[in-house]
Amino acid sequence: MNYTLHQLQIFLKIAELQSITKASEELYLTQPAVSIQLKNFQDQFPIPLTEVIGRKLYITEFGKEIAQAAEKIITEVYAINYKTLSYQGQLSGRLKISIVSTGKYVMPYFLSGFTKENPGVELNIDVTNKARVIESLEQNEVDFALVSVLPEKLKVNYVELMQNRLLYVANNENIRKNNKRDLFEKNPLIYREQGSATRNAMESFIFKNKFSVQKKIELTSNEAVKQAVISGLGCSIMPLIGIKNELKNNDLRIIPIKGLPIITTWNLVWLQSKKLSPAATAYLEFIDAKKKDIIKTQFSWINNY
Template structure:
């Protein structure tokens, strides 16, 4: 056997994505380069690692076993690298965080300086919907999760980072009074939803149900960015977190429609399972956040306070 770590890494990515194209994109390699390395790895085994049926790539049972072994090998390589840097007195290791999709507007600012100060730390950041985020926490696949709604079926510890506020948002085609409007106007406009499993959708549905609002028409999209583009195009309105709207509000592409009962409020929290045995890197990150979260809020998110003040200002 004469396979390389590079080949194992590429094969793992292929098993994750089930696609040469997607693997090459995520690894920032060309498709031919990925295909060549897969062939070189395959040439060392008499049993197929993958097979193509139609135009779809499938990993064989043997290939799945090799992928498990490859992951163990690469984990050991990472461990050797971390031990080397730790021996030199540097904080070293992996920090794994799962983040609900809107949290991508939050977490980079709370982690960037920590990574700059500890350059031997590797970050694995999975941005997905709330259901998958909570599952990764339950199965202990991550150190932390960033959520705006706490899970009901897991005991967690947490650090509250910042407030999350959701407003009714639309483009210039949806003009209403600049004073607060009655909630009933929502029944007369097309409302765009996030997908099932989204925390934003959960909060929005609670608001609609508690106020007994009956929607005439709705649309469902699978990401915050997709919703924003639909709003800009004039396809409807949606209840969205302010944190992800900075550029669109500043450019005038979108505006906030004042509604009685809004904004809806929650809190962005970094959570972890109670009694979790933190790695030195995870514990260092907790210490960093406790010492710096107020400073980060003041430096990176002052625009939110200014925007909220302008929304709350009375119009005569």
């Protein structure tokens, strides 16, 4: 057998996602490249690792055992790399963070300085929906999670990063506006998917004001909602953090409404029972020392709205 570490990494990702397409996206490889590596890897075994039923790919029992072995091998390789860096006096290890989709406008700014100071730390960020973020935290799959609403059923520690402001936004064409109620009842409203913290805040505001929404559109990402509003498909309540350029370019405008903005807080959370790695501990120290400077340097524009 002559399989490579690269092939092990690709097969492990395929086994995790049970999809060549999804694996290629996460690995930033083309689908044909992933398919070729999978074939080359499978050809080295007399027993199938995968099988296709209909159009869906499944991992065989033997394939699952190989995936488990691959994970152990890759972990040991990482350990060798980390130990080498440690002997050279560098902080090393992996930092795994799961963040809700709108958190992608926030989290990179709180990480870039740390990774520049510590090039031996490997960064793994999963941008997903709130439900998956909480699940990964609960399953101890990550070191930290970034959420705007603290999980109720988990015992967590947390650090507040910065405010999250939600405002009513529309495109720059005329919208039907007679009063506050008309903005919600006479214009199509664009919602995030069920379980989204942004959607929950929006629905709470609508319920509190006893509005009767007639036209509702549901989309599954903040970017999709933003583009829909720009196109004139409807209006929405959106995080200010994600529309900086659109406001600057006059693609979107904020409609002042009494009771808005809704203000929540971005929190970096971790399980109370979590034994933090040296890299994770160093990152918390970095946040404590640099948080105010990062907010002042990168997010002072928010105070203009």
